Amino acid sequence: MILKPWINLSHAKQWLIFPKNLGKRLSIDETSFSNGELYTIVTNKAGKGKKGTIVAMISGTKADIVTAIIEKIPLKARNQVTEITLDMAANMGLIAKKCFPNATRVTDRFHVQKLALEALQEIRIKYRWEAIDLENEAIEKAKSSKKNTTLYY
Secondary structure (H helix, E strand, O other), rough: OOOOOOOHHHHHHHHHHHHOOOOOOOEEEEEEOOOEEEEEEEHHHHHHHOOOOEEEEOOOOOOOHHHHHHHHHHHHHHHHOOOEEEEEOOHHHHHHHHHOOOEEEEHHHHHHHHHHHHHHHHHHHHHHHHHHHHHHHHHHHHHHHOOOOOOOO
Protein backbone atom coordinates (compact mmCIF):
# COMPACT_ATOMS: atom_id res chain seq x y z
CA MET A 1 0.00 0.00 0.00
CA ILE A 2 1.40 3.39 -0.98
CA LEU A 3 0.64 6.24 1.37
CA LYS A 4 0.37 9.73 -0.02
CA PRO A 5 2.47 12.35 1.82
CA TRP A 6 0.79 14.35 4.56
CA ILE A 7 0.63 17.97 3.41
CA ASN A 8 0.91 19.31 6.98
CA LEU A 9 4.04 17.36 7.89
CA SER A 10 6.55 20.21 7.52
CA HIS A 11 4.73 22.57 9.88
CA ALA A 12 2.69 20.18 12.04
CA LYS A 13 4.69 20.99 15.21
CA GLN A 14 3.95 24.71 14.74
CA TRP A 15 0.40 24.71 13.43
CA LEU A 16 -2.41 22.73 11.87
CA ILE A 17 -5.51 24.11 10.16
CA PHE A 18 -8.57 22.28 8.98
CA PRO A 19 -10.64 24.81 6.97
CA LYS A 20 -13.29 22.19 6.18
CA ASN A 21 -14.15 22.09 9.90
CA LEU A 22 -15.06 25.80 10.00
CA GLY A 23 -18.61 26.49 11.15
CA LYS A 24 -20.81 29.44 12.09
CA ARG A 25 -20.11 29.13 15.83
CA LEU A 26 -16.52 28.73 17.08
CA SER A 27 -14.56 28.73 20.32
CA ILE A 28 -10.99 29.93 20.76
CA ASP A 29 -8.86 29.26 23.82
CA GLU A 30 -5.35 28.51 24.91
CA THR A 31 -4.24 25.29 26.54
CA SER A 32 -1.04 23.96 28.01
CA PHE A 33 0.22 20.49 27.23
CA SER A 34 2.54 18.22 29.20
CA ASN A 35 5.76 20.19 28.79
CA GLY A 36 4.10 23.54 29.50
CA GLU A 37 3.91 24.53 25.85
CA LEU A 38 0.99 26.83 25.15
CA TYR A 39 -1.28 26.24 22.15
CA THR A 40 -4.16 28.23 20.73
CA ILE A 41 -7.04 26.03 19.67
CA VAL A 42 -9.98 27.05 17.50
CA THR A 43 -12.90 24.62 17.51
CA ASN A 44 -16.27 24.32 15.81
CA LYS A 45 -19.00 24.15 18.45
CA ALA A 46 -21.18 22.01 16.19
CA GLY A 47 -18.55 19.26 16.37
CA LYS A 48 -19.18 18.84 20.13
CA GLY A 49 -15.65 17.52 20.65
CA LYS A 50 -15.95 14.75 18.09
CA LYS A 51 -14.27 14.23 14.72
CA GLY A 52 -14.29 17.43 12.68
CA THR A 53 -14.25 19.76 15.70
CA ILE A 54 -10.74 21.23 15.43
CA VAL A 55 -10.41 24.16 13.03
CA ALA A 56 -6.89 25.21 14.04
CA MET A 57 -4.20 24.28 16.54
CA ILE A 58 -1.31 26.72 16.75
CA SER A 59 1.80 26.65 18.90
CA GLY A 60 1.83 29.77 21.09
CA THR A 61 -0.67 32.46 21.94
CA LYS A 62 0.85 35.61 20.40
CA ALA A 63 -1.89 37.38 18.49
CA ASP A 64 0.19 38.24 15.41
CA ILE A 65 1.44 34.67 14.94
CA VAL A 66 -1.95 33.04 15.55
CA THR A 67 -3.67 35.58 13.29
CA ALA A 68 -1.22 34.91 10.45
CA ILE A 69 -1.96 31.18 10.62
CA ILE A 70 -5.75 31.51 10.84
CA GLU A 71 -5.67 33.96 7.93
CA LYS A 72 -4.52 31.05 5.74
CA ILE A 73 -8.21 30.14 5.75
CA PRO A 74 -9.87 32.23 3.01
CA LEU A 75 -11.58 35.41 4.24
CA LYS A 76 -14.79 34.41 2.49
CA ALA A 77 -15.00 31.31 4.72
CA ARG A 78 -14.00 33.23 7.87
CA ASN A 79 -16.67 35.84 7.16
CA GLN A 80 -19.31 33.10 7.53
CA VAL A 81 -18.53 32.81 11.26
CA THR A 82 -21.29 34.54 13.22
CA GLU A 83 -20.17 33.87 16.82
CA ILE A 84 -16.90 33.14 18.58
CA THR A 85 -16.66 32.28 22.26
CA LEU A 86 -13.46 33.24 24.08
CA ASP A 87 -12.01 34.12 27.45
CA MET A 88 -11.19 37.69 28.44
CA ALA A 89 -7.52 37.59 27.42
CA ALA A 90 -6.67 40.58 25.24
CA ASN A 91 -4.78 38.47 22.71
CA MET A 92 -7.77 36.16 22.16
CA GLY A 93 -10.03 39.17 21.62
CA LEU A 94 -7.61 40.63 19.09
CA ILE A 95 -7.33 37.31 17.23
CA ALA A 96 -11.11 36.92 17.11
CA LYS A 97 -11.63 40.50 15.92
CA LYS A 98 -9.01 40.31 13.15
CA CYS A 99 -9.69 36.78 11.92
CA PHE A 100 -13.47 36.68 12.19
CA PRO A 101 -14.61 40.27 11.56
CA ASN A 102 -18.33 39.42 11.22
CA ALA A 103 -18.51 37.31 14.37
CA THR A 104 -20.02 38.43 17.63
CA ARG A 105 -17.50 37.87 20.42
CA VAL A 106 -18.99 36.11 23.46
CA THR A 107 -17.15 35.78 26.77
CA ASP A 108 -17.26 32.18 27.90
CA ARG A 109 -19.51 31.27 30.80
CA PHE A 110 -16.69 29.93 32.98
CA HIS A 111 -14.91 33.29 33.11
CA VAL A 112 -18.11 35.26 33.69
CA GLN A 113 -19.06 32.97 36.59
CA LYS A 114 -15.56 33.23 38.03
CA LEU A 115 -15.69 37.05 38.02
CA ALA A 116 -19.15 37.06 39.59
CA LEU A 117 -18.09 34.66 42.35
CA GLU A 118 -14.95 36.69 43.07
CA ALA A 119 -17.03 39.88 43.37
CA LEU A 120 -19.54 38.14 45.64
CA GLN A 121 -16.74 36.81 47.84
CA GLU A 122 -15.24 40.29 48.13
CA ILE A 123 -18.58 41.77 49.24
CA ARG A 124 -19.21 38.88 51.65
CA ILE A 125 -15.81 39.42 53.32
CA LYS A 126 -16.39 43.18 53.55
CA TYR A 127 -19.73 42.73 55.33
CA ARG A 128 -18.34 39.99 57.58
CA TRP A 129 -15.60 42.35 58.79
CA GLU A 130 -18.19 45.08 59.37
CA ALA A 131 -20.24 42.63 61.47
CA ILE A 132 -17.14 41.66 63.47
CA ASP A 133 -16.33 45.34 64.08
CA LEU A 134 -19.90 46.01 65.28
CA GLU A 135 -19.76 42.97 67.57
CA ASN A 136 -16.42 44.10 69.03
CA GLU A 137 -17.81 47.59 69.63
CA ALA A 138 -20.84 46.11 71.42
CA ILE A 139 -18.58 43.96 73.61
CA GLU A 140 -16.42 46.96 74.52
CA LYS A 141 -19.50 49.07 75.26
CA ALA A 142 -20.93 46.33 77.48
CA LYS A 143 -17.63 46.00 79.36
CA SER A 144 -17.35 49.72 79.93
CA SER A 145 -20.95 50.02 81.19
CA LYS A 146 -20.46 47.01 83.45
CA LYS A 147 -23.84 45.62 82.44
CA ASN A 148 -24.49 41.97 81.93
CA THR A 149 -25.11 41.74 78.18
CA THR A 150 -26.00 38.73 76.06
CA LEU A 151 -24.82 38.66 72.46
CA TYR A 152 -26.89 36.74 69.89
CA TYR A 153 -25.40 35.16 66.81
